[in-house]
Amino acid sequence: MAVATTTKVAPTTSRAMMPPVATVFRSPDGDLHHARCASRMDFMGGRAGLELDFYCLTCCEHVTVTPYVLSRLPETATFTRARAR
Ligand SMILES: [Zn+2]
16 A cells, blocks of 8 residues: 655745746846846836836836835846847
8 A cells, every 4th residue: 555645845935035036127227127128117106005017118018016026126137138038
């Protein structure tokens, strides 16, 4: 008779375990850029203090992030248009 055993894995609660933000990045001058095309994104406004809306004029794409996501962005990024594609 086979017996199934499981090992309990602790939930990922550490911020160091969080995956890197892949949709936007912050340029050295502090602007928010779209990771897909590396273009600067325009801030459209916030909703209920929980979500921040940005718009990429190059991709015509709406991106919503939380303030927590912005706090997780590194101060500067060495992201270029060629690497974004
Ligand atoms: Zn874009």
